[in-house]
Amino acid sequence: MPMSPRLLRPQATGFNPKSLSGLLVWMDASDSSTYTIATGVSEWRDKSGNQRSFIQGVGNNQPIISATKQNGKSLLEFDGGNDKLTAAGNFLQIANCTMVAAYRRTSGAYGGILASSGDSDNSPGILIDTNRGAIRGYINTSLEASGAADAFHIVVGTVTNGATVTYTNGTQISTSVASGTLGTDQTTTSIGTxxxxxxxxxxxxxxxxxAWNRVLSTTERQTVERWLGKRWGVTVA
Known part of the structure; x- marks a missing residue:
């Protein structure tokens, strides 16, 4: 690692999410080596080292690599009608976690960004709820400000035994108290629904x-937010 002649210590060469313990999943649309193209994207592969793959075998239900870019980087585009990718196992059936997404909503009052695939709401997830981003604990959600999801931005959510905190572009926006109990009946995790x-x-x-299997410290969370902000061209507090 190069040395700074003034500080006589290693210079930072870039953050890697794997440097923070407990990383569950890392999906990166800007890395073309992580997806397989059929009609659209039939497989999106995880970079965390946990070898999770999100798959869609039906061509009409596959998201696409969008012609729209963000800060010069590729994006996956979901149509709001039937596009989704699913991974075996619900790794979000945990009491404590941190979930992060860099995204933009284009329409629709409801939708899933990362969540369990079944019909119940009792495990953590990043959602669209009443036209804005939301972090779900077991049942309750904490919401972003109205309209926040319509610009490309970074949302971070923490879940602590069902209670949630939502951050938008580095600023805490809302919280929810714990309600309900953690479900154990969801067997898959989806992106897109x-x-x-x-x-x-x-x-x-x-x-x-x-996503991480623990609540990141303030310093860790801010490191992730600022790293993503720089990557995706988003101003972070």
Whole structure:
């Protein structure tokens, strides 16, 4: 690692999410080596080292690599009608976690960004709820400000035994108290939907998704937010 002659210590060469313990998943739309193209994207592969793959075998239900870019980087585009990618196992059936997404909603009052695939709401997820981003604990959600999801931005949510905190572009926006109990009946995790029987499909662009199996410290969270802000051209507090 290069040395700074003034500080006589290693210079920072870039943050890697894997440097923070407990990384569950890391999906990066800007990395073309992580997806397989069929009609659209038939497989989107995880960069966390946990070898999670989100798959869609039906061509009409596959998101596409969008012609729209963010800060010069590729995005996955979901149509809000039936696009989704699903991974085996619900790794979000945990009491405590941190979830992060860099994204933009284009339409639709409801949708899933990262959530369990079944019909119940009792495990953590990043959602669109009443036209804005939301972090779900077990049942309750904490919402972003109205309209926030319509610009490309970074949302971070923490879940602590069902209670949630939502941050938008580095600023805490809302909280919710714990309610309900953690579900154990969901067997898959999806990108692009939640409560799929209710047709809650996401319409918009996804750049990056990350999750950890613990609540990140303030310093860790801010490091992730600022790193993503620089990558995706978003101003972060």
């Amino acid at each position: 939640y409560r799929q029987a209710a047709l809650n499909f996401f319409a918009g662009y996804l750049g990056e998704i990350l």
